[in-house]
Amino acid sequence: MLKLRMFILLGIVAGIWGTVLADDVSDAHNDVGAIQELVREAYLRELGREADAGGLAHFTEMMQEEDRDAEWLSDALRNSEEGQRIIQARRQARRQAIAGFFAPHAHLAISLLLAIAVGVIISQVYKHTHRGMNFELSFMSTLVLLAPIVTLVMLYIRGDLVLSLGLIGSLSIIRFRTPIKDSRDMVFLFWTIAVGLGAGTYNWTVVIVSSLIMVPVVFVLYFVRYGRSNFADFVLVCVGSGTYPADQIQGILDADKHDVVVRSHEVDGDTWETVFELRGSGSGRHLIETLVSQLQSISCINKVSLLAPKLDLPV
Numbered sequence: 001m002l003k004l005r006m007f008i009l010l011g012i013v014a015g016i017w018g019t020v021l022a023d024d025v026s027d028a029h030n031d032v033g034a035i036q037e038l039v040r041e042a043y044l045r046e047l048g049r050e051a052d053a054g055g056l057a058h059f060t061e062m063m064q065e066e067d068r069d070a071e072w073l074s075d076a077l078r079n080s081e082e083g084q085r086i087i088q089a090r091r092q093a094r095r096q097a098i099a100g101f102f103a104p105h106a107h108l109a110i111s112l113l114l115a116i117a118v119g120v121i122i123s124q125v126y127k128h129t130h131r132g133m134n135f136e137l138s139f140m141s142t143l144v145l146l147a148p149i150v151t152l153v154m155l156y157i158r159g160d161l162v163l164s165l166g167l168i169g170s171l172s173i174i175r176f177r178t179p180i181k182d183s184r185d186m187v188f189l190f191w192t193i194a195v196g197l198g199a200g201t202y203n204w205t206v207v208i209v210s211s212l213i214m215v216p217v218v219f220v221l222y223f224v225r226y227g228r229s230n231f232a233d234f235v236l237v238c239v240g241s242g243t244y245p246a247d248q249i250q251g252i253l254d255a256d257k258h259d260v261v262v263r264s265h266e267v268d269g270d271t272w273e274t275v276f277e278l279r280g281s282g283s284g285r286h287l288i289e290t291l292v293s294q295l296q297s298i299s300c301i302n303k304v305s306l307l308a309p310k311l312d313l314p315v
Helices: 002-047 053-065 070-078 081-129 137-157 161-171 183-200 204-223 246-255 285-296
Strands: 231-241 260-268 271-281 301-307
Touching: 002 053, 002 070, 002 081, 053 070, 070 081, 081 137, 081 183, 081 204, 137 183, 183 204, 231 285, 246 271, 246 285, 285 301
Parallel strands: none
Antiparallel strands: 231 271, 231 301, 260 271
16 A cells, blocks of 8 residues: 555656656747747848848857847847848948939039029129119129029920920019119129029030139229229309409319310309319319319309219219
8 A cells, every 4th residue: 555655656746747847848949939030030130031040040049048139139140241241232222222313403403503603603793893872782682593593494494495485475474673773783684694594504614614704804894993084074063243253263274274165154133153064083183172172262252063963883
């Protein structure tokens, strides 16, 4: 009876031990399977292919024995020789895709940027070489914006006759009423339009070379005051009372050797007014210092006025 009980107890112990060993083996198989699945997913994600037998066994053993995680596995695959080649290939593909997108349209951007740049240069040349009192800041903005707008119109047309007629028809409804007070402003407008036409037809070299020539020419004309006359016409008005001193006035005018013409002579009772037209120096300073001061010294002259009735702007 005792022996029977011993055999039963040994059988129970053996059964329990076998169950524990089976569970351990099952858990070990499950851990290895999970690790191998992680390795396969990492290969697909990082290298874009299925894991080979050697790599699967190597990384499974590394993760199992050294307790590595999925992040280490991704870094290891990414930093491998094959991973670096794939990364470089992907970067090259992205660069080619970007270049493929922008390459067909690069000439458009170059034309617009060139037109804007030259328009800015033209506006600055206009600002630093302008004389007169009709300077407007809005005209500088016009010079900058007009060139790319003309470029855009030329890019639209590109030899299409029908489209060009349509654009002309649409632009004809716009009525421009801004007066151009200075012919020099018109020159800058034509210069800007020419730049826009050249940039819009891809004649970039012509635009750049012509601008490099035009800029110094404009500055040279500005500094030498080209077109300014050494003489200018003035109007001399003498107002006085009493006896008209014709001999004294004529003597002063003849002494300065001015080309003098009497335009009008009015008498109102004891008061008289005489208007002369004469030619003097361009600035009129000599007339003020000599002629006007001498005329004022005559006792019967009450007022002397010197006018420069020129409607054109200074150059």
